Amino acid sequence: MKRRTFLGGAMAVAVVGHGSSALAQQPPIKIGMSMPQTGGLAGGGKASLLGIEIWRDDINAKGGLLGRKVELVVYDDKSSASETPAIYAKLVDVDKVDLLFAPYATVPTAPIMPFVKQRGLLLMGNFSFQVNSKVGHDMWFNNAPWGPADSWAASFLDLAQKAGGKNMALLTADQEFAQNLALTARDVAKKRNIPVVFDQVYPPNTVEFASIIRALKAAKPDIVYVASYPPDSAGILRAVNEIGIGDDVKIFGGGMVGLQFAAVMSNLGSLLNGVVNYNTWLPEKSMYFDGTKEFFDKYTKRAIEAKVDPLGYYLAPFGYAMGEMVAAAVNSTKSLDQKGIAKYLRENEHKTIVGPIAFAADGERKETATLQAQFRGVKDKDIEQFRSSGKQVILFPDKLKTGDLISPFEAARK
Amino acid sequence: MTIAAPDAPLLQVGTLTKTFGGFTALDNISVDIRKGERFGLIGPNGSGKTTLINCISGALKPQAGSVVFCGEDITQLSPHLRARRGIARSFQIPRPFKSMTVLENLMVGLDFAAAGSAAAEEEIAMSILTRMGLAAKAMAPSDTLSQVELRKMELARAMAVRPKLLISDEAMAGLSSSEVDEVLDLLISLGEEDITIIMIEHIMQAVMRFSERVMCLDAGKIIALGEPAEVMANKRVQEAYLGT
Amino acid sequence: MFSMDLLLGAVVLGVLLGCFYAAVSVGLSVSFGLLDVPHVAHPAFLVLASYGVYQLNDSYDLDPLLAGLAITPLLFLFGLLAYRVYYETFEKRGSDAGVRGIAFFFGIAFIIEVLIILQFGVDQRSVTANYIGKSWRFGEFRVPIRQLVAFAVALALTVVLAVYLSKTFMGRAIRAVAQDEEALRLMGANPVRIKQFAFGIATAVLGIAGALLIIVAPVEPTLDRAYIGRTFCVVVMAGLGSISGTLIAAIILGVAESIVLTMFGASWAPAISFAMLLGVLAVRPQGLLGR
């Protein structure tokens, strides 16, 4: 790999050689990534990309990085794993980008992990789940707040056990992310001796959940852990509302993807009440850090034009934070040397608009910052209500907590 | 394959019955056809003529009865196996292989039913075409042919199977009277080469001129079988066919 | 985990679901089953209709079913146009209509998908109506009202279409054209006009079907891909062109899916329904009520 050292050398020369601050005179710093803009992950991908673009505009307004303008090179990966290897090869070998961001989600990211490891490249992860656990790349840093693999299920089951939950029902989508969640949930339940009385995996494109919910109800669980995807999340909540889930249930939710998106939330409206679900950022007072509010002011304006999620809580600020971390690393190492950046990222705690971030050895967060929050007092057909605090009360983690769990589930729904 | 006795019939149709749903298209048909015979098959529309030859060529499987060809029971064989044994046919509405040239149409039969060396096959195909008066059209795409050319090509393609038995299903329908004579002459000349021919036809003069024997079907039953003049004189035939 | 009560519930919910499947398939039963058009864009038309319903419901607060009815004439015209294009480019020219027709409709389906994305974005959409989200109780047993609505409307739609095809003059002409185009031509009728009209009808019923689709669950632009298999499965299992067969096949599919979802491993549900289709194709290729 002679060419790599050559490339590195060229970059070092470019960086050291000129201290001039005139943006236009130096070639821009290129950050490359693929992003799902069509297919199943497109909704999330577009919102995430907007967050990253806002960061780019902010940093360029402040004079760029190392006095150079920041430019994004973005390609559509169609939400598919089979597109990303060629895209990242092009980014690295043809576009010669200086830094790499990962696409949103696990599936498109998985095939490029071995590639970046082999090439010794830094990759900033974007909401994938445990994608580095088998690859073990030491220059990978995930922007998502997941933390250790089992913390997700653990936090939900903590809340459940405190509320008196004794046995668990598990309803999961037969898709990658949900199945990973289900695996850890089964493990944690086993460790804590919580019997799993119902464990169903439903296929993608299931139209009607009434039958499944009836079966679940018949198992009389008091903890219901659901790991679902956007179209199904809505179907499940509707069926729960119609069929009922029983008075025994202390806590319902956990890993439902989709309840973070404005369109889904406003569709479901009051059906959301009582559900305890994971989230990444919420407009609660504990969640505002330096620059958070300014970010959302900009996002809200630009989201309309870009036809993306009008709220943008779930992904967009983390895309911005990813940029912030890289900027901090580049500025303090005064170089684009990827090893140096990785070292800096691993050894420091980073201030971002989503709070301080510190990484463990595997590139995931040292401790989880995945929120578990309960929907309360949600009305039908109103997106704007979700901008005010109190609609999703944070129950976990303790540092960010803004309220206590209302249990049982049926009581919380009123 | 058993070798039939010299004077045994080439084709023996025995008590053949074919129904579609509740409708009986062929009702207990039995007939023997001699080797080298020119056999006319007549009957009004819907009388079961085409069904009968579909059962003989294998396009349809009868509910009951048997078809014996050269002493071999072929009732359960698929059409291509019958073609290889020497049964060839043309279709009421021509069914050329549209994406092929005329020559290629013939090559299909030569390739599959009467395999030989490639070079020889082409010669054979050309000689058949010459005979049918289609040599000039050998390289023409088959979907550019006129109606009479199509009819001739169907017969040529059937000949390429090197048949012992040739079934012609209304090969003269829609042709002008001079064209009818042209095709009829072809058929008669084929008959002189020891090829047994069953001809379905509506044009009576053609049937009379061509056939050694004529069979008349009506509503799935044989109502007359014998010398052409004899059958034409039959009262039931006149009633059913020439019709009141 | 087996219980009679659960099984019974699964059957009831399955019948309701099955009627919904019938409603989304019945148009295809006409266009593909009777007219022999390889209409793989049928589900894309369906999703398009759902977005039409969404638009009316969102901007004018129109009840989704009324909205579905309101866009029916528009869809009818769209169907006439679509068939005319298909006829001029494929059927009239004859050969190879099957293979290229499929590709043509695939192309149309993609174009529709993208147009929906450009207009509405990639987020899922749903409608509001006072019967969505509530349920009827029969003792312990609860049935979602939207399912009952879908059931009733779907049943009505199927019955009306079946009656139309068997009792009215035009309906009989449509059936006749499916069986023997030549005979119809001899009778002085123009088979192309009749087929075009029939295709219009097949597209028009998508107004109601699209309304049901978005009533039962939220829609997103690429949802049509999930319905290609289901709708063709129903139509083939039914026996091509049989409307009553469509209803029966759809109910069988719905009940099978519902029972598998309730009683066995839910993740096997799609395999079960499509294995049933393969089974039908193997033993009774003309379909359950095939002609």
Place this chain on the structure above:
Amino acid sequence: MNKRSHSIAFWAGVAVFLVAVLSMTQIVRNEYPFFAGYVILQFIALAVAWTILGGYAGYVNFGTNAFFGVGVYTAVALFKATGAPLVVQIAAAAVVGMLLGFGVGLLTLRMRGIFFSIATIALAIIIETFVMNWRFVGGAAGIQLQRPPVMAPFDSYVKMLFFVQAILVVIAVGIARYIQNSRMGRGLQALRDDELAAECTGVPTLKLKLVACMISGALMSAVGAPAAMYLQYADPSSAFNLTYSVSALAMSLIGGTAHWIGPVLGAILLGSTQQFLAVTISSEVNVLVLGIMLVLFVVGAPKGIIGLLRPRYRLRAGGKQ
């Protein structure tokens, strides 16, 4: 003699192609052309394989994704269980694909073409469901794979895969060409034009269709097998992506189905257009382009690119019924 000189030209072309591919892997340092080229070669092989049944015989296989995915997962399962080398993975995938083709063909090829098409849709869904429930290969969660070390003379695995895929293209094209020029090709063409007439002219239609289906299936699965090592990851929704079905069909029809060169041209055109668009426009417009190209070609150029190039076909397409 003419035929022989054609053959010589063909095999000379193949040799030049393979030498070019091999020397490219030795000379070109930049890896991107190999990543992108692999994808294009994969689609060429897939489209040619599809054409053997879909083009020559006119039986539309919607289940290209089923065969492709079966190839991927045969490779994954074999690699995980025994660490078998790539060649063995590909061979095993071909065998499994062939058996699958035999099964589905036997079940539905007696019926009209559209039933076969629908059966292949069903097949794709059934197999995908099966893989999703098969924990050994990761189930729905997918599986990450570690490539074994690369073999000489290649200095990177992707270059080797590029070469392997080029060989698969040659095999697919070689088989397609052989069939086209053989008795079998003529028989398939006859049955595509008129199945009953073909039968009555002595063509064993069912047997030919079955053989075509098996060959086509074996090739598709073989083409899928290296994808596991290319991605170093497999998940059911990517492996059984409907895109493979639609692309194979679209490429074949856009290129023209009467000659093996058709799908090759179609795949090169559509595949490189897609690769190009993926890194230029890069949005839903990609899908729109595929849709519009498909519609334009089937409407405006019924015989595909080769129809536009060869007047004989153009003349006939416009001809009377």
